[in-house]
Amino acid sequence: MNTVPRPMSDGALxxxxxxxxxxxxILPFGLIFGTLAGPAGLPPWATLAMxxxxxxxxxxxxxxxxxxxxxxxxxxxxxxxxVNLRHMLYSATMSPHVSGLPRAWRAFLGxxxxxxxxxxxxxxxxxxxxxxxxxxxxxxxxxxxxxxWTGSTAVGVLLGNIVPGIQHWxxxxxxxxxxxxxxxxxxxxxxxxxxxxxxxIVALLAHGLPYQLGLMVAALTAVAVGVVLERPAEEAx
Numbered sequence: 001m002n003t004v005p006r007p008m009s010d011g012a013l014x015x016x017x018x019x020x021x022x023x024x025x026i027l028p029f030g031l032i033f034g035t036l037a038g039p040a041g042l043p044p045w046a047t048l049a050m051x052x053x054x055x056x057x058x059x060x061x062x063x064x065x066x067x068x069x070x071x072x073x074x075x076x077x078x079x080x081x082x083v084n085l086r087h088m089l090y091s092a093t094m095s096p097h098v099s100g101l102p103r104a105w106r107a108f109l110g111x112x113x114x115x116x117x118x119x120x121x122x123x124x125x126x127x128x129x130x131x132x133x134x135x136x137x138x139x140x141x142x143x144x145x146x147x148x149w150t151g152s153t154a155v156g157v158l159l160g161n162i163v164p165g166i167q168h169w170x171x172x173x174x175x176x177x178x179x180x181x182x183x184x185x186x187x188x189x190x191x192x193x194x195x196x197x198x199x200x201i202v203a204l205l206a207h208g209l210p211y212q213l214g215l216m217v218a219a220l221t222a223v224a225v226g227v228v229l230e231r232p233a234e235e236a237x
Contacts, residue, residue, distance in 0.1 A: 015140020034156015
């Protein structure tokens with residue numbers, strides 16, 4: 001029986017649809033960053049340029065916090081580098097799914113590999129759901145999240161001068177809730193559950209470490225626990 005081929009745009013549209021729920025969490029986070037950057041000493045153009053060119057929410061928050069505290073440029077660069085080392089794990093995980101793409105495609109899409117994009121894209125690529133045009137799906141997710149982040153940053157810059165104290169409203173909870181909602185359903189075996197619980201516990205215990213090192217300690221510890229828990233299952237198989 002002949003099947004009707006999917007239009008090439010279907011991948012991008014599917015990516016946009018899947019990314020829309022995550023936008024709900026990104027918008028308040030971007031608003032808060034936009035309101036914090038001004039008091040930290042960044043002019044509006046630099047704030048928007050950071051969101052467009054750096055495009056790393058946690059690193060941007062840390063950078064403006066250190067900037068406000070008078071930290072030197074080398075300290076800011078080193079700290080944000082450490083925080084963003086987790087993207088090496090994301091890239092290694094995604095590599096089998098994009099290895100067939102041209103190098104230019106991989107380099108372009110790699111820029112958009114944020115926490116939220118990784119959760120959505122890896123979930124779709126590794127799920128048994130219907131096939132999708134992977135480069136275009138990735139692009140649909142990536143551009144939707146990118147526009148949400150840069151757009152909300154711009155709105156935050158404007159609101160920062162109109163609504164004082166908006167950064168203290170607790171809006172960042174929306175992003176945490178959205179990300180938890182995506183990650184938790186993917187915990188389907190004891191290795192994944194153990195790694196997730198370990199990451200959460202270690203992150204809390206190591207929260208006081210300087211330069212956000214607690215995040216890397218939590219990630220590496222969780223990976224080690226996941227590997228250990230997965231070995232008996234593989235040996236039994």
